Amino acid sequence: MAGALEPGRDGARPVFENIPEPESPAVVVTAPSMQGAPIPTPQQYLAYIFNADDWENFTVEWVRALGSHEGRPYLRVKRMGGAGDRGADVAAVLTPQGTGGEWHCYQCKHYSKPFTQADAWPEMVKIFTAKILGEYELPTRYVFVAPRIGQTLDRLLIHPEKLKREFFESWDKDGSKLGADLDSAVRDAVGALARRTDFSMFQAPDMDNILELHATTPHHLRRFPQPLKPRPAADPAPSEQAPSEAVYVRKLLNVYNEKHGLGLETLQQARAHEKVKPHLARQREAFFHAEALRLFARDSVPDATYEAIEEDLYEAVIEIEDDDHDDGYDRLKAVLTAAAAHKPNSYNILAPVVKVIDLKGMCHHLANNDRLTWCKEEPSP
Structure with missing residues (x-):
């Protein structure tokens, strides 16, 4: 973002970039890796085989399952992606107002190294800035989705007050690059919004838990070729016509x-x-x-x-x-x-x-x- 941007005339509003939904799943085939060579684990697929697009599509699949699993299905899960996403790779909305109402933000970070607070701070600035500029309402949940979360950031995320304190240490120090490309008035507004925000909205789920839930979806075998689970016996034909x-x-x-x-x-x-x-x-x-x-x-x-x-x-x-x-x-x-x-x-x-x-x-x-x-x-x- 270069300088100040004009907020939306109608206030916070949904912004769904013209990014195509993930393609319909292809037929699951027996992968070459299943013909005798060791089969990569899902964790290895995520870290070394997936590209950025795979990672975002995988996240969409997991998020859709997550909404149903938690008992409050999302009305829509949208991959935003691209340079104009304003800090939201995947938006999961809970009301017809979309990102202008209650929603959850999932930020996909597929790095070869662990995701750290130095990576997280600029992303947090983006979502606060989007609220100030009227692009979105502030999400009630902001989730970093990365193959590996750095240990220090992981500890901070389970201690929201400390997370907030360390964020502002970086924000307030002389020569801070956080928000440096913003108009001064916008940067002041972003800082004020962040100070009154409960940082418990920022989360990073454990990758094993993500994979466990993703394994309940039909997409899992396509993403991570593994032997099929045992097929259960068929029920007998009922006495009455179905x-x-x-x-x-x-x-x-x-x-x-x-x-x-x-x-x-x-x-x-x-x-x-x-x-x-x-x-x-x-x-x-x-x-x-x-x-x-x-x-x-x-x-x-x-x-x-x-x-x-x-x-x-x-x-x-x-x-x-x-x-x-x-x-x-x-x-x-x-x-x-x-x-x-x-x-x-x-x-x-x-x-x-x-x-x-x-x-x-x-x-x-x-x-x-x-x-x-x-x-x-x-x-x-």
């Missing part, structure tokens, strides 16, 4: 009615009919196995990872589904046979935990979404 089963069950009933000349209208009627009961039970078991895989993937990896498995299967069976068959039963049987023989792409981290029954069940999920259909008008012989 709302999510409506479409694929109706398509199965059409198959049974066409093949056996039945008039089945409900799942319960089909479950009571000896000709179709075993087949129906297997299809429902497969559907819920695939659903269990989907939920496991949802909680473990970004959505695109599971979607890639399902899309690959669709491409493997769609030509068979579209081919001519004697009836819907033969079409269904041919598709399920092809699905059972299909091998998911080995690069996908989910591939090792996908079972044959999951692949059959995914066919019913695709039928549920009207991408596959069994009973069609067959051509005349």
Whole structure:
């Protein structure tokens, strides 16, 4: 900032720079480091492999999880970034007023050395200056996010009064560079604001705690390739039809009615009919196995990872589904046979935990979404 800047005419207001949100997560793949070489720890990724953009995107992912974890989800988490961020790399807002209301500031510092008070003081000056100039309201929480916090600064951050005292020792000394580029009136106002501020707003969480919470998000495996956690067993199919089963069950009933000349209208009627009961039970078991895989993937990896498995299967069976068959039963049987023989792409981290029954069940999920259909008008012989 060179000299004084004009405060906003409307007072403190949200400032969201035109910085794109982090890109949608890509498919999680089996990383080369998992093929036999030692796997870097998350701490090593953070310190030595991440760049500044990775660090800010990682922080956004963690902050979103933090809001939900603390029981007061943020209305929006915005990566500000860039030269015009006015001391806020990531803004997490708690009211519709954005940074003009209650909000938390997360300042991302990805240095090769520990982050010290000499690094912190200028950042603190920036946020006080932004308030004086009407760019933001002062955040109620200001968090330094760095791979390593220097021991002296770490001790100061848990002793807010001492932190404040040492900040002003640097601010008040002759020839201080803190705020030296500000207009004298603005610098005086910044100093006055800082003196009446409770410095407990400044924090620096432990990196192990950050990683522990980030590990609960689907982004963790994409950021830090590690073996998947064990997949839990699938729940059995419920005795009553679940709302999510409506479409694929109706398509199965059409198959049974066409093949056996039945008039089945409900799942319960089909479950009571000896000709179709075993087949129906297997299809429902497969559907819920695939659903269990989907939920496991949802909680473990970004959505695109599971979607890639399902899309690959669709491409493997769609030509068979579209081919001519004697009836819907033969079409269904041919598709399920092809699905059972299909091998998911080995690069996908989910591939090792996908079972044959999951692949059959995914066919019913695709039928549920009207991408596959069994009973069609067959051509005349």
